[in-house]
Amino acid sequence: MKLLRPLVSVYTVPTDAPEADGTLAWDTTTMVIAEVSTGEETGTGWTYGPAAVGDFLTEHLGPLVEGRDPLDIPALHDAMCRSVRNAGRPGIAAGAVSALDIALWDLKARLLELPLARLLGVARERVPVYGSGGFTTYHDTHLAAQLNGWVHGQGIPRVKLKIGESWGRALARDLSRVRTAREVIGPDAELYVDANGAYTRKQAVRVGGALVEDGVGWFEEPVSSDDLTGLRLVRDALVCDVTAGEYGYDLPYFARMIAAGAVDCLQIDATLPHCLKGVGGPPSAASRSSCARRPWPRRTDWRSRRTAPRTPTRRRPPRSPTSATWSGSTTTSASRTCSSTGPSTRRAARSARRRGWDTG
DSSP states (O other): OOOOOOEEEEEEEEEEEEEEOSSOEEEEEEEEEEEEEETTEEEEEEEESOTHHHHHIIIIIHHHHTTSOTTOHHHHHHHHHHHTTTTOSTTHHHHHHHHHHHHHHHHHHHHTTOOHHHHHOOSOSOOOOOEEEOOTTOOHHHHHHHHHIIIIISOOOEEEEEOOHHHHTOHHHHHHHHHHHHHHHOSSSEEEEEOTTOSOHHHHHHHHHHHGGGTEEEEEOSSOTTOHHHHHHHHHHOSSEEEEOTTOOSHHHHHHHHHTTOOSEEEOOTTSSSOHHHHTSOOOSSOTTOOOOOOOOOHHHHHHHHHSOOOOOOOOOOOOTTTOEETTEESEETTEEEOOSOHHHHHHHHHHHHTTOOOO
């Protein structure tokens, strides 16, 4: 039982309307599909990126895995990673390796007649997901239709929209769109935002403080994900969770982010890093950026969170990123790993420091 040379397809799909976030704009999305076969079974993998990813996959990685045993994925993965040393591992090479790695795991699951989740190993039977979109180019009617469709149409109780328009130069519109989103989804759905690194550090703190009014519990990339010091400063200053990591291509990248205490939730996009097994599984169907989260308080509790008395407490050491939990829910998912000491602990510690108390 040997692998055939992978079949590679590249699809460029136009968006239904112009799309943009805080730092980029586009009107198409390119997906690279890798299919690996042996006998009558075929496994499928994918990644996002330029069409050159498909060329690299066909010309460089395809011959490397042809004729190999499809069950020996660790050996195949190691061979692919070694082969891209001179090409540069992040970027196009990493996307190509990831697409093929996902396809190999899918094929192995089919050969063993197991669901892929069971082959990789599950931590829980269900994973919370969210709908991600709300691009800065959407007018309010378009935004409302999309969010309403997810929450009230499909029953997805978590949504995320883009802010940071024009590199943070449209703050009033950012906040107006967040208010519109809250009105559309109602008081019970969770609301997240993603600035894609568009703000400066102090801008992000000011915006994050205003977001509390609409119960935003997740602030993705308030500053550049490469600015670990800035992420940590914003994280310590805000009530909402700060998240980043989707642009990481290898495990050392994520290790640095964890060591810096830069985020409350470490996001990993399985279509970019080199190893599907190493990051815990493929992205969820509803969103490539899903991460199980603790429930955010209802609207009636938002302001009380800001004014409740704070008591001094000792800062706890960071928990293991593979076992972090919140009361009543876990903070890991099939494609993301969360690590946090908890915003309430950080706020109390900051309050204690301002009052001159010894927090250790």
